[in-house]
Amino acid sequence: MSIPKVHYSRLIGLLEALEDFGGKVDVAKIADDLNLELDDLLPVIEAAELLGFLRTESGDISLTNEGLEFLSDGTRGRKKHLGKKLLTLDHFKKLIEFINQKEDKSITKEELSNFLAKEFHEIDSKAVSEWTIEWGRHGLLLRYNSKEDKIKLL
Amino acid sequence: MSIKTQLVTPILDVRNVNKEFNLHGRKVPILKDVSFSIHENEFLSIVGPSGCGKSTLLRIILGLVPPDKGEIIYKGERIQSVNPHMSMVFQSFALLPWLNVIENVELGLEAQGIPKEQRQRRALKIIQEVGLEGFEDAYPRELSGGMKQRVGLARALVTDPEILLMDEPFSSLDPLIAEGLREEILKLWSDKSTSPEIVIMVTHNVEEAVYLSDRVIVLSHRPGTVLSEFDIDLQRPRNKRGQELYELVDKITSLIA
Incomplete structure (x- = not known):
């Protein structure tokens, strides 16, 4: 996984629930408690792990120190924290370089999708573009105006 | 009746509210003799099985739907049209x-005749508070359900409702x-500088x-x-x-199962 492919609000929900369980719980137990199928929960766990907020060990998931820190941040603090974290991923690093090379420092959604296909060999690059925009917005890295079809750096 | 109810002067009084709906010429009672009070700084929930009229009750409290019998008293006055000190999610x-x-958030302010620049400033502030920063120019179709409900919340809070x-x-x-x-709602609620004084939530959960x-x-x-009614003193x-x-x-x- 190159970037999270779940909604940000679901990631927050999982971390909050995990905190209620004292920071560590059996995966099946938390899935059952939240009334979710494991299939549904696994991509959220993967996303949290990718961001370093959560650790998996045999059948358990636990919050990392960074995950705890992230949770204790306020709404704005979380966004900043997330932004920093996203910048450590190759996905965003290279994308930002790419946008910066453009004359008007902006790209269209199609350009984003083509870039992801070429640079990261993403098969479903259209879907990954959507996730990129969503997470870029959450981390206050990107702006996207769908009327003008312009993705810009924030 | 709880102890709290007896000791503190309520902001809002729901008095003996009755409501019937007309279903193909047959009268179906929805609410019967509902009375309770709501106090300052209170987070109140109304629970009940589906179809028990709890959403209708909320609309009656707002002043959107008139009760057939009974009344809603807000700070000593009887509510007869939509109460401008309330907003709804x-x-x-x-x-x-x-x-x-x-633009969706500003909509909450447009009816109040506030100048455009001021509207935008207030909208941006509340957008930040509910975690929508970065999504200002996104359209609803670009948002997850959670983010859509944040917009609903921001639109309700932007008028600074009581x-x-x-x-x-x-x-x-x-x-x-x-x-x-x-969790976000609780955070907003605990921040006394921004939150409304009272929250009334209807839920089946x-x-x-x-x-x-x-x-x-x-x-x-x-x-x-x-x-x-239960005081939750946890x-x-x-x-x-x-x-x-x-x-x-x-x-x-x-009680309700």
């Missing part, structure tokens, strides 16, 4: 798809999203009601009538998965 989000986030009404605000959301959003509220009113099956922050909370949830659930 809907289960279905109720966003305008052709407006972006900031009382926030929420009609099943989490029930059309994925369970994980609902989990996160409940007893656990959610107990977790969030200071007091829970339990309505019966149709026609809805007050079965009981210390905040609460443990949603704690024993004490579960005991209360069980007690309330057994």
